[in-house]
Amino acid sequence: MRCDVLFLSGFKARCVGALTLVALAALGATVAQADAHEGVDAPDLDVVLERVRAEVDLLRFHMGKPGNTQGSPTVDDVQPHEGFLQAQNLFRKANRLARELVGAPRRSPPVAPPDHSDVMIGDIYDPLAAALEQILDIKTKLGITEQVDTPERVPTRDLTSVYRVMVQTNRQLNLMTESTFSAGDVYDQISLAITYAGGILSAFPETDPIPEALPFEAGKSPDDVYRQLSDCMRLNRDIANAVGLQLLRYDARGFRRAEALQSDVYDLATLLVSYISYVATRLEAPEIYPDIAKPKYVFPSHAYKHVGILRQQLTQILERLEQ
DSSP states (O other): OOOOTTOEEEOOOOOOHHHHHHHHHHHOOOOOOSSOOOTTHHHHHHHHHHHHHHHHHHHHHHOOOOOOOOOEEEEEOOHHHHHHHHHHHHHHHHHHHHHHHOOOOOOOOOOOOOSSOOOOGGGGGHHHHHHHHHHHHHHHTTTTTOOOOOOOTTTTTOHHHHHHHHHHHHHOOOOOOHHHOOHHHHHHHHHHHHHHHHHHHHHHHHSSOOOOOOOOTTTTOOOHHHHOOOOHHHHHHHHHHHHHHHOOEOOOTTTTTTOOOOHHHHHHHHHHHHHHHHHHHHHTTTOOOOOOOOOOOOOOOHHHHHHHHHHHHHHHHHHHHHO
């Protein structure tokens, strides 16, 4: 079982070394790819990402868009496949902005190997470089001539710090695009997560793969849904640990109240789908095809109720594993 939107087979990742990264940052040239992963590490990725961040901020200034002021949630123990997912998100956001501003074609990001555990740090380079290429194309077509400083390579950068910058850059891009994500979009992602979790739960005897929803609570905000999803992230990480897998630690408690936007909720929901599908794939969970109803009109309260089903599933899976 896998999420075909995010993980496709047949991809052989390619990357380049630190000297090529610096040359790209200085010249804004199209990426020249090499065949080896050796020698590409988190500081190399950071060079490209800092260039992306600086170019996005310059573009934001010219567009007259607000800067991102959101605090970063606590993220630790980031694994390469998780960094790759976040880099894919960054590519998609850059492509969406390019389509809106300069009529660029829709493009798909580089994809990961079918077995997420095969993803290496070097694989993250491709979606980052492709995102930078799109931002530079926007800049050229809009006639923006200012140049950003060439980022320096910082040897102490690790994958977790790179991940945090990707999250913040994605948030900035969210503030620059015209199209927005709705509570209905979030609801659809939660339905996918419920389906994958139901497959895992169905492998245990005497369980209901899709528990009954809790009572509806009106007045919920995107921030409430975000916090509920972050709880599910923690539960899924505990499940992964219980079966010998490792996932990042994600904690939204550092957020100020009412800080999460609908786009943040959608981003977290899509990542949660990917992480649950990862666990389901590694456990060889059976596929199920539940009939999940969707309200005609969806507000954050409906999404919040829907996450309640997922939380029940993950709690039950963890309890079964701990028996």
